[in-house]
Amino acid sequence: MDSVDTAPAAGTTTLLVGRERAVAGVVPPETGELYAARRKIHPQGVRGRFRTIRWAILAVALGIYYLVPFLRWGRGPHEPSQAVLIDLDRGRFYFFSIELWPQEVTYVMGLLILAAFTLFFMNAVAGRVWCGYLCPQTVWTDLFLAVERLVEGDRRARIRLDAAPWSLEKVTARVLKHAIWLLIAWWTGGAWVLYFADAPTLVGELATFQAPPVAYAAILTLTATTYILAGHMREQVCTYMCPWPRIQGALTDADSLAVTYRYDRGEPRTGAKRAQALRAAGQPAGDCVDCRQCVVVCPTGVDIREGLQMPCIQCGLCADACDAVMTKLGRPTGLIAYDTEANCERRRRGEAPVIRIVRARTVLYALLVAAVGGTMLYGLATRSFTGLSVLHDRNPLFVTLADGSIRNGLTLRIVNKRPVARHFALSAEGVPGLRIEVVGAPEGRLAVGPDTTQEFRALAFAPAGAVLDKSSPLTLRITDLDSGEAAQAQDHFKAP
Incomplete structure (x- = not known):
């Protein structure tokens, strides 16, 4: 032939x-x-080690996606008990014992960079492992195909059903298949919104039609996209919509x-x-x-x-x-x-034949993955739970008082990332004889509530006769009165 x-x-x-x-x-x-x-594709069922691996990954991936919102994690009073939660109202991302604030978006960027380098590494070692086993489009399409095979039969039976005239048997099979597809797609969208609110509470609100309208809109959108992409477009997504097939050729x-x-x-x-x-x-x-x-x-x-x-x-x-x-x-x-x-x-x-896993590009990608991952782990392990930022008054930059002293106005923002209320002491360095007062805190104890930020109005005074530049470096430091944990910020003391 x-x-x-x-x-x-x-x-x-x-x-x-x-x-x-x-x-x-x-x-x-x-x-x-x-x-x-x-050309409509009717994949035939097959058994083997790769099929078994795909079934195992499908079960694990869908199990994680659907069940993780219901995992509980104790964080103390007044804190959410959901293990993985994106709290948009409070601006927090919770992942078990890790809590990220909007100011820590660098960790999200680092995670995306780490994912990209990991994808590059996987591709250099064993081609499109992501596409074949881990991609959401692959996982959900595989699930939809399994439903289609269960309801309508294997490849030849589905081809015959497509060619057959409409009958009660054909209508029943098609209605049942699409009903199961829609059910899977609906639960896919429903599981997604559970990551943004307390899952058991939101499930009850959804069932009693008391959930926010945005939740229903998100579920409807995810239901439609899952049903269309996994049920109807299938391989068209991989061929035309996904950019990765066009990129991966440069990485192998x-x-x-x-x-x-x-x-x-x-x-x-x-x-x-x-x-x-x-x-x-x-x-x-x-x-x-x-x-x-x-x-x-x-x-x-x-x-x-x-x-x-x-x-x-x-x-x-x-x-x-x-x-x-x-x-x-x-x-x-x-x-x-x-x-x-x-x-x-x-x-x-x-x-x-020779299998060369260790070569220049795989070593490079592995080093990049290790470097980014190591940097993120070090940052998470050593990150501070206290933050301080300073905003200097712009108009006026300074005020000369009757006794000849110079006053600067400052706005302090203190971040307390711990789930307990804390008290801080404020000190300043860099300007000789500088005295600083906080409005509303005559004893110098700055109280900040649990897991929150607090603004304070501060006044800095330089004594009369002090030799000052127009802009002298100023270091402001806060110290936890109980634990001794400190944070500092840099500013400048303005003078004539």
């Missing part, structure tokens, strides 16, 4: 692939078509692991009986019997034998299907497996 004429997957070009192309690894020419009409090289058709072993492909006859006659015959099982199980409709393609999410289901066929034929498994382009070429030249 010199070529295989197959219908193209969405977003791919139409290819005629001969054994010469497969052996040489030549990239086929583009057809010039920017968009191909969608010939030594990056990816789900690969080992053309050095599979070509020239032919039927099983024909291959046996060719081998008996001492003629070359590849292990690929052109059964197309690798194509029919692919959730994006890709023929992995055409080489790496943008719609391929490298989920490994084609490897499971191929291994099952090889086992039935008594041939070694692994015709489709995680491998590298470099190894295919090495085996074709008669050389031993």
Whole structure:
């Protein structure tokens, strides 16, 4: 069989692939078509180690997403007891024992940078691991496909149902499938809003129609997007909407692991009986019997034998299907497996394959992940629970009093990130003889409530006759009267 004429997957070009192309690894020419009409894909069910891994990840990922809002975490009186909570009203993000304030947005930025470098590292080591196993689009699409397979049957049954005229059986199956899809999508949106308020309380409010309108709007939006993207668009999201397939090509090289058709072993492909006859006659015959099982199980409709393609999410289901066929034929498994382009070429030249996980780009990405992660952990471990900021009066910058002393007006903002009320003492350094008073705190004890910020009006006085510059550096420091924890801020004392 010199070529295989197959219908193209969405977003791919139409290819005629001969054994010469497969052996040489030549990239086929583009057809010039920017968009191909969608061909509905009916992935066939498959069993194997990659399918098992995907089921396990799906269960863990959905379990985390749906159940985490109901986890409790004691933080003391007047504090939320939800383990993971984005409290927009108070401007707090709670993650178990960690509490982040809006001023600490750098940790969020650091987390995004860490996620990006981790994604780069994963891609350099083993290709699109994120796309094939962890991406929300992949997880929810896999769940929707499982529902479709449960209700309408496997691939052939679904194809027959699509072609069949409308009947009570067909209407019942379609209504049931879409009802379950909508239920999953609705609970997906409902679980999302639970991260922004106390989950048990909000569930009760939603059930009694007493929740804020924005909660219902968010649930409706997430329900619609989940239902459309996971139920109807599916592989179109990966092919056209997601930018990652277009980026990941720049992050891989010939030594990056990816789900690969080992053309050095599979070509020239032919039927099983024909291959046996060719081998008996001492003629070359590849292990690929052109059964197309690798194509029919692919959730994006890709023929992995055409080489790496943008719609391929490298989920490994084609490897499971191929291994099952090889086992039935008594041939070694692994015709489709995680491998590298470099190894295919090495085996074709008669050389031993080599797996090079440790190389320049993987080391670089690993160091970046370690550096960003280490910096964030150090910052979280050493961060202060006390903050002080100072705002100098602008008009006037200073006032010369009748006795010749100079007065500056300051606005102090003290941050208390602990769940208990605290009292602070204020001191100043940098200007000789400086005296500072806080309006409303004659004893010098600045009281700040638990987990809050408090503004104070302060007046700084420089004695008459003091030698001052127009702008003298000034350091203001607050000290917790109980624990001794301190914070300071820099400003300038203004003078004529």
